[in-house]
Each structure stands twice: as structure tokens, then as C-alpha cells.
Amino acid sequence: MTEQNENRINVAVPENYNGMPIEVILREGQAPEALDPKEPVPVKIIGTIESPLKWLEKRVELIDQKTAHITVSRDDMKISLFDKETDYYSNGIEGILRPSKEMVEFGINSEKNWEPINLSKFFKMHRAFFKDKAENMALVSTLKNFKAKVNQDIERSKEENGSKTDNYSQVVDSNLPKSFKLNIPLFKGFDCEEIEVEIYADVDGRNVSLSLVSAGANEAIEDYKNRVIDEQLNLIREIAPDIAIIEI
Template sequence: MQNEKLQVNLAPGMDKVEMLIREVKEANELPVKEPVKIAIQGTIGAPLEFLKRRMDQPDQINQKRSHILVDRENITVNLVYNENDEYNRGTVTGSLQIHPKFKEFGINTGKVWAPTELGMFFKMNRAFFTTKEENMKLVNELMNFTATVNNSLQKSANEKGDRTDYFNQVVNSNLPKSFNLLIPIFKGSKPETIEVETFAQIDGRDVAFMLISPGAQAVMEELRDAVIDKEIDFIRQLCPDIAIIEQ
């Protein structure tokens, strides 16, 4: 270490100061690291929001080196930018997710409910029924569920060799065949009024229920396409040179 003069200015009122000087053999330099790759996941509008805030940075968004992948089945819109740069490539994925409460109802999923279990669930989720009265009526009927299962079996044969083998099973219960819910299907979407049917599943003398709703399925298809089309239109207006590819 070469001798060098060092001047220290003391604060007013101080007459001495203690200094510690260390000598290192190697330069204290930070290691060179690769750029951090961006991989963001968010709501369906995430790619559009990212483009809005980054379009003024040519080093990050080059429309000719970016593309959008649209997956309608999984309800995702995926932005890939710097697509030909292994170090700086980034992705922003937006998805339309099923509302957690709609999932809990198990509509169109094959989930099986015991009558009392379903009654307690309805009681704790009164807010998603169109009326309080309908909810209370359903809860009471499920908690005091009664049903009769009628089975009929017909077998016959004649001299011509014709045979009949017919089985019929009918469930008669105090539960209505359908009811209405007012519930959001996707996260961030407004509540939809949907008709839900109760489908009986019989195991010997026990009866359980599945909840099905053709109307909810139709609404999901319509909302999915409408939301994705809206995002794509906005992206095309903002970035007309980005390739948009349907998967």
C-alpha cells in the first residue's frame, strides 16, 4: 500500500477520532450475473397492463419480437417479449379464474353431497341465494330430508324369442328439483343468476345429491369468449404489430 495523505475534518467540539483501515488483497467487486427473467402471472388483463407501461421502452418491448398466445380452453392470454433473446426473454400470463365460492358449490363437477351436509353448506352461504326465504326453505328440507325409492323390474319372454329386461328407479323426495343462485362465476365478474338442479345419486337405500347447471355452463362459455375477445381487441389497438396466435 502506498503512503498517501488523508485529511479528516472533525465535527465542532471533537478533538479526536478513531479510524480503522483495512487492506484487501483482491478487488472487492460484485459478481457478474445474468439478467433477471420476468415471469409474471396475474388476472386476464395483466398482459395489456404490462404493455401499457412498457411500450415506451424499446429495449424491453419490440413488437416484432413479441407475440401473444391465446388459450381459450384454459382461459389464458400469454405475452412473450424479447422472444429471440435467451437472456432477456420475459412472459406475462393473464388468466380468468373460477370464483372460489362457485368452486365450493361443486356445480357441474360431480361433487356428491349428503343431504345434511348440503343443508349446512347452504345455511352458511345464504348470501348467494336470490332470496332469504328460498334459502331457508331449502335448508329446512335438506336438514329434514325424506325420500322414497321405488324400484320396478320387468322381465318377459315369448315363444318368438323376444325378451324384455327393464329396470326403473324413481326417487320421490321433499326437495325441489331446482333453485336459483346469484353468484359470480369468475373472479372479478359480476354475480350471475343461474338455475341449479339437484340430481339424485342412489346407493342402496341412501340418497345423495349432485348440483348441475346447464345455464352456468352456458354463461361460462359466453363470458370466457367475451372477456378474451375484449383483451385481444385492446392489445391490437395498442400494439398492432404484435402477433396474436390462437392455440
């Protein structure tokens, strides 16, 4: 009589299985080593200003709003969401209102300085952002042939009683226009805005550097900044009313 080793496997069949056959696969050999357990990895995301809102729209039901909070920095134009404020593995979602690529490249209201010939070339290659194409062509020509007349007055004197006078004044008369208009986005991801830009000239002997200044752009940025942040916070309150929002 031959001995037989019998291995049995019990398979639970759902009642609604409809009598379909069940396939069981048995594999012989050594099982692979189990992977070492890993610590959870907190999510850290830095995106556009609406990132915290977009994250909450898909995750609000998975978090405890009472243990989450949002910080708002209007100076840094930033909204930050933390879903577990006392947890080392808390997720952090940061939304930042960033200046547009065009504002950065033009260097408006920044420390960026231009040589006249380089600014001429830049304006020529970025004609699409000018409100008036004819104005762009005139600016390109003017900058290419930039001329400035510098009048300097120097007064120095010394009195017998020791009093001194040392005055210096410089007046620059150039062929640059007073201002021009651009149509560019102020912030990344936003529509274009019409702004008026002035060219400031700094003349030191033969060295000339130009900078672009726009008071209108500065005012619009302040208005935009507060309006956009307030819009985001109001939308967040609608879907997550119990999350603490703190201005810093």
C-alpha cells in the same frame, strides 16, 4: 527537510454547481470481493386475465413489438404474452380467466357430490348468495330432513329358444325443489350474476348423493369467456398494434 507523499484527486465540477462545497471521502483498507456475475432471470408471471395488458401498459416502449407475440387459448381461458420470442430469457406474462371461489365451493357443473345434511349446512352458512332468503331457509330445512321414495321395477325372463329379457328401472320421488336461484360471481374478480341451479339426486339403496347443475351458468360462462378475451385483445391492439396475436 521532510518528505511528503502527495495524492491528488481531480473532481470535475459542473458549471451550474453554484459554488457549493464538494465532499470527497477516502477509505483505507481492502476492497470487498466483487460478486460473481449472474445470468439474467426471466420474469414468469401468472395472474388474472388482464395481466398481459397491464404489463404492456408499463413496458410497451421497452420492447420490440416485432419480436414479441401473444397466444390465446379460449378453451383454457388464457392469454399469454412473450416479449422476446427467440430469446431464452424471454419474459412470459400469463393471464387466466379463473372460476370464482364461490363457483368452486358450491361445485356447480362439476363432479362434486354432496350428502344432503352437508349441503344443508353449506347452504345455511352461505345464505348471502341466495336471491331469496326465504328460499334458502326452506332449502336448508328440506335437505336436513331429506326424504326420497324409490320405486324399482325389475323384469327378468328366459325363453325356451334362448332369448333373454333383463330390464331395470328406478324412479325417485323426493321432496327437493325443482330449482333455486343464486347470485354469485362466475369468475374471479367479476360482479355477481343471477343463475338458476337444479339439484340432481343419485340414490343407490340407502346412499344418497346430490350434485348442483346450472345450464344458465354454463351459457353465461361461454358468453363471458369470449367477450372478456375479445375486450382484452382489443385493448392490447390499441397500445401494441405490431405484436402478433395467435389463437391456439
